Amino acid sequence: MTHTLQDDSPAVYLIDDDASLRESLEDLMHSVGLSVRSFASVQEFLDTEIGSEPACMVLDVRLPGQSGMDFLRRMDQSPRRMPVVLITGHGDIPMSVSAMKLGAVDFLTKPFRDQDLLDAIHEAIEKDRALRAEQSDADAVRALLAALTEGERAVMDLVVRGMLNKQIAAELCISEITVKVRRGRVMRKMGVRTLADLVRAAGRIQD
Incomplete structure (x- = not known):
């Protein structure tokens, strides 16, 4: 029944x-x-x-x-x-x-x-x-991530690990200016304003 x-x-x-x-x-x-x-x-x-x-x-x-x-x-x-x-x-x-x-x-x-x-x-x-x-x-975060370029995603992954722009530039073999530009695009595309918000968003797809 x-x-x-x-x-x-x-x-x-x-x-x-x-x-x-x-x-x-x-x-x-x-x-x-x-x-x-x-x-x-x-x-x-x-x-x-x-x-x-x-x-x-x-x-x-x-x-x-x-x-x-x-x-x-x-x-x-x-x-x-x-x-x-x-x-x-x-x-x-x-x-x-x-x-x-x-x-x-x-x-x-x-x-x-x-x-x-x-x-x-x-x-x-x-x-x-x-x-x-x-x-x-988590699904919403994945949809936002899909809009990132490969370079932006690489920068984001290192940002949420706590690395500084200078360290990210050295890790990816790019200029610090490029890191800043990509980091700004990541923040806009992910719809966040602070590093803490970005880390929380990334955490939603890792739990």
Whole structure:
């Protein structure tokens, strides 16, 4: 069952092989305004086109085929990476520690309180919003970088490393005047006014 809201509304991707639990959790999430798409296995999820809205995944640990923990380890290869809340009926402390190390937002043992799950989901969705904003900023910086000439990019790379104009000139075998000219063009094209702003912009594509 899938409840669809407006395009930019948060979504939860629920993967659990227990049909009755899926239906119960769908009703719970829908009651607080969340769009829900549910799957009985990881493969079902992988075979489905995923939306671009802010989202998180509620993932059962024990599943037919690929387990929830195995999928969490391979999340970088999924069609749409997103924060994960793990749920299980057979959890223990070592498993929960492993899940958190793999990046899970929370690890809940069944039966869990509805509010605990909802709190974890909202935390995961906010984390996804933040990650998406960071990615958007990084994409914007890459677009600006693409407008730089090879010479301007070379100067920029050395500027953000803290090198002085004289040092950059020696490193690139160009005149100090040329460095100043290219540096000024870099600042204009990158839309920044200070060295600190330029360093922050460069950092967005290195994190």
